[in-house]
Amino acid sequence: GEALxxxxxxxxxxxxxxxxxxxxxxxxxxxxxxxxxxxxxLSDLKLDxxxxxxxxxxxxxxxxxNFEKANELGAIPDPQNPSFAETWGAMEKLVEAGYCRxxxxxxxxxxxxxxxxxxxxxxxxxxxVESHPHxxxxxxxxxxKREDIAxxxxxxxxxxxxxxxxxxxxxxxxxxxxxERHNASPAQILIRYQIDKGNGVIVKSVTPSRITENxxxxxxxxxxxxxxxxxxxxxxxxxxxxxxxxxxDRFHNHPxxxxxx
Numbered sequence: 316g317e318a319l320x321x322x323x324x325x326x327x328x329x330x331x332x333x334x335x336x337x338x339x340x341x342x343x344x345x346x347x348x349x350x351x352x353x354x355x356x357l358s359d360l361k362l363d364x365x366x367x368x369x370x371x372x373x374x375x376x377x378x379x380x381n382f383e384k385a386n387e388l389g390a391i392p393d394p395q396n397p398s399f400a401e402t403w404g405a406m407e408k409l410v411e412a413g414y415c416r417x418x419x420x421x422x423x424x425x426x427x428x429x430x431x432x433x434x435x436x437x438x439x440x441x442x443x444v445e446s447h448p449h450x451x452x453x454x455x456x457x458x459x460k461r462e463d464i465a466x467x468x469x470x471x472x473x474x475x476x477x478x479x480x481x482x483x484x485x486x487x488x489x490x491x492x493x494x495e496r497h498n499a500s501p502a503q504i505l506i507r508y509q510i511d512k513g514n515g516v517i518v519k520s521v522t523p524s525r526i527t528e529n530x531x532x533x534x535x536x537x538x539x540x541x542x543x544x545x546x547x548x549x550x551x552x553x554x555x556x557x558x559x560x561x562x563x564d565r566f567h568n569h570p571x572x573x574x575x576x
Contacts, residue, residue, distance in 0.1 A: 316361035335362060338371040338421060339406070342378050344397045349405035353414055368415040369443060370402060373427045374569045390569035399427065400434040407437045419443065419465075422563075424573040425458050432462065441465035441515065447473050447484055447505060448548040450558040456512065467515035471505050474560040481557060489544060497535050500528060504537070508545050511537045 319335075322328045337360070343352035353368060375393040409415045417440035420428060431439060442459055446452045446468035459466040473484045484490060485501045494504045502518075506529060509516035518529045537545075549558060562574055 316359050320361045330362075334366045335360065336367040336369065337365045338369045339402075341372050341374055341376040342380050342393075344370070344375040344393065344402045345378070345395055346397060346401045346405035348378065349402060350409065350414075353409050357414065364413060365415045367417045367419060367440060368406065368409060369419045369421045369441075370406065370423075372422045372563075373399070373420075373424075373571045373573050374563075374566055375402075375571070385565050390566040390572075392569055392571075399430045403431050403435060407435075410437055417441075422573055424575075425455060427571070427573060428458070428462075428464075438462075439464055441467050443467040443469055443517070445470045445559060445561050446509065446514065447471050448487070448490070448508065448545045449473060449481075449484055449552065450560075451546045451549055453546060456514070460513075465515055466513070467517060468509045469517045469519075470560050471509050471516050471518060472502055481560070484548075487548060489548060493537070493541055493545070497537075499532075499535060502529060503532050504545075507532045507535065507537055508542060511542050 319333070323330050337353070337356040339349060339352045343349060353365070356365065356368075357363065374390060375397055377391045377393050380391055381388070403418075406415075406418045410418055418437060419439045419441040420431065421443040423431070423442060423444075428439070428442065442455070442464055444452055444455060444466075446456075446466075447470060456466050473481070484505065487501075490501045490504055494501045497504065499507070502525070506516055506518060510532065520526050520529060552558065559574060563572075566572060
């Protein structure tokens, strides 16, 4: 928040030139707690509005849930069991009040998105989910295209070393072959893979040189054949291979757990 305030106050960057996304946590899905969650994010970031506000997960948790003990406790669902209709209705009120320009979803599956769309007065602007060649999420992508919902990929490079036994997609032979063909890095190929499918893409890094490299993907594109080849990598993985990096195993006991694939 302090960093944003400094650059805005200095006039280095205008507020309207920065797209800021926030997320409603699982502990704030009761409709009366949705405004509290948004207000806290705005206070932390020292902003008057968010460009996009997402329901972080379809799973609700009790308001006093201790995330530091999540591995020990597993999911403790909110006993009030707020419905998607209640939570989404409260999100829509944030747009009407001017606190958010757009609202959307994250980590929802198709069935759960259908439930939201049935009651939505303001349709979700986007769905943010994990996507990369190990987990291209093509069925979910086609669903979003049909419903005119932007598909935004997180963990596009996977998370090497995060889960035992998972191979790094950055070391994949096909990815490296395509990278050599385009005189690009494997990471740039994986970012471009999302762009050439029409997706938004979020890449996380704290290394300045990698941040610069990740942005340098506008001077080339992948052919449709290369995109199809990359999507097919998931079909060649051995049976039982864990394709998902962010599986939230500790919450598998939640009745709204979205990742049953």
